[in-house]
Amino acid sequence: MLTIQSLRDEKERIITALQKRHFDAREAIEAILEWDSDRRKTQAALDETLAQSNALSREIGGLMREGKKDEAEVIKSKTAAFKVQSTELKEQMQALEDQIHNALCHIPNAPHGFVTAGRNAEDNIEIFRSGNAATLDHHKKPHWEIAEECQLIDFELGAKVTGAGFPFYRGKGAKLQRGLIRYFLERADEGGYEEFIPPHMINAESGFGTGQLPDKEGQMYHMPEDELYMIPTAEVPLTNIYRDVIVKEADLPIKLCGYTPCFRREAGSYGKDVRGLNRLHQFDKVEVVQLSKPEASYDTLDSMVDHVKGLLEALELPYRILRLCGGDMGFTAAMTYDFEVWSAAQERWLEVSSVSNFETYQAHRLKCRYKSADGKSHWVHTLNGSALALPRIVAALLENHQDETGIQIPEALAPYCGFERIDYPT
C-alpha cells in the first residue's frame, strides 16, 4: 500500500497517477491526511500523559524502596486521572490508525509515469512482436482436440474426480508438463534465481503481504477450518519469505524462483474463453521473484522481461509483449508487461506471463526493508513474473507446432520431455 509519508509529500502526483486507473483518490487521500493529522495530535497528547504517569510510578517505586508507604499512597491516588485519560487516548489512537489503515488498503498502487491511461485490455500498448508469425493452413485443430486424440489431457476425468477446470495430464501430456517445468526451472537457475519449493497454502498475513487480501479474497480457495488459503501463485509464498525482514544492502538484488501449482476460483468466468486449457482452477507455473533497490528496479524489470522473452523464443512460439494501461493493471502493480502467445488454431492471443514491478507497494505491506551503508532503512522494490504459466504454453505448443502427422516438440524442450514428437494415432 501507499505510505502516509508519500501521501503527505506528493499528494497531487499520486492523485494524478491514480487517475490513469480511473481511480479518483482525492477524497480518500484528503480524509486520510486529515485523520493522520488527528492521529499525530492524539499521539502527542498520549505520549505526554504516559510520560507523566510513568514519572509518578517511578516516584512511587522510589518511595516504596525507602519504605515511605504513606507518601506513596498519596501519589498513587493521583495516578487514576492519568489512567482514565491515557485509556481514552489509546482508544482514539487505535480507532484512527484502523481508519487510516483500512482506507490505505483500498487505494491501488500509483502507476509509473510511462503507464498510459487506458480503460481496459484494448488500450494496452504493444511494445514488441516476435518475427515468427504462425501460419497454419488446413491443419487447424484446437488444442483440446489434439489433447483428446493423443490422450494427453483428460478434462472429463478431472471433472469427475474433482470438477471442471481440474484436468488430468497423462502419458506424453504429463511428461510434456514435467519437461516444461524442468526446462523453465533450469533457465531460471541459469539466470541466477534460487529455487524454492514453497508451501502450497498460505495464511492470511501472507495473503495481505502481497495484496491478495483483502481485495481478491474471492479468487482464492479458502479453508476456514484452518484459516488457510490455497496459493493463487508462487508469488505469495516466495515474496512473503521476506515479510518482516530487513535485508542487507549487499544481498540485493535477491532472486528467487519456484514451481508450484496455482489455484484460482475464477469466479464469474464462463463461456468460450474457458475451453480446454484456456482457464483452469488448478494449473502449473514457474514464477520468478526479485527484491531490488529502488534505483535499480526498472532495470530489473527489463531483465525479467528479457528472461521471459528468451523462453518464448526457445519454444519457437509467436508472441507479443504489451505494456498494460492503467485500467488493466493489477491493484498492486506500478507497471506490468503481459506476454501473449498467438494461438493459430484458436486465432487469438493467450496470456502466458505477466511481469510486474510493485515498487514499494508490497514492501509496505510486507514490512520489507534494506539497510544502506549509512545505517538508514529503505523500502525494497518487489517484482515478479511468470516464467512461465504452463497451460496456455501447452495449448500454444500443440496448436502452433502441429503438422499432418502430429506435434513437433521444439528442439530446446525435447531433451527435457524425452521425446521429439507426439504423433497422432493412426
Place this chain on the structure above:
RNA sequence: GGAGAGGUGGCCGAGUGGCUUAAGGCGCACGCUUGGAAAGCGUGUUUACCUGAGAGGGUAACCCGGGUUCGAAUCCCGGUCUCUCCA
C-alpha cells in the same frame, strides 16, 4: 490426538513486579595501542512513531492477544510456534 518443557536484542545467555531497553558474553563498527597483525583498552551497536532547525527529548515494543497492578520481560488467562516423551 495426549503429557511435559520452553520462546528475551544480529547470535549465545541472565533476569528478585519498580533503580531493566534489558546484566554478562560473542559478533560487528569506529578509535587508541603496534613496524604490521593478534591480544588488550575505550566508545558505539534494535525498530517504529511523535516532537525539535539541530543536539536532543518523549512514547511504544522481551513470540502474539487480553487481564491484574500506581508500575509487568517478570504474575494470571487465551492463542501460537519450537523441542522432548507417549499414541
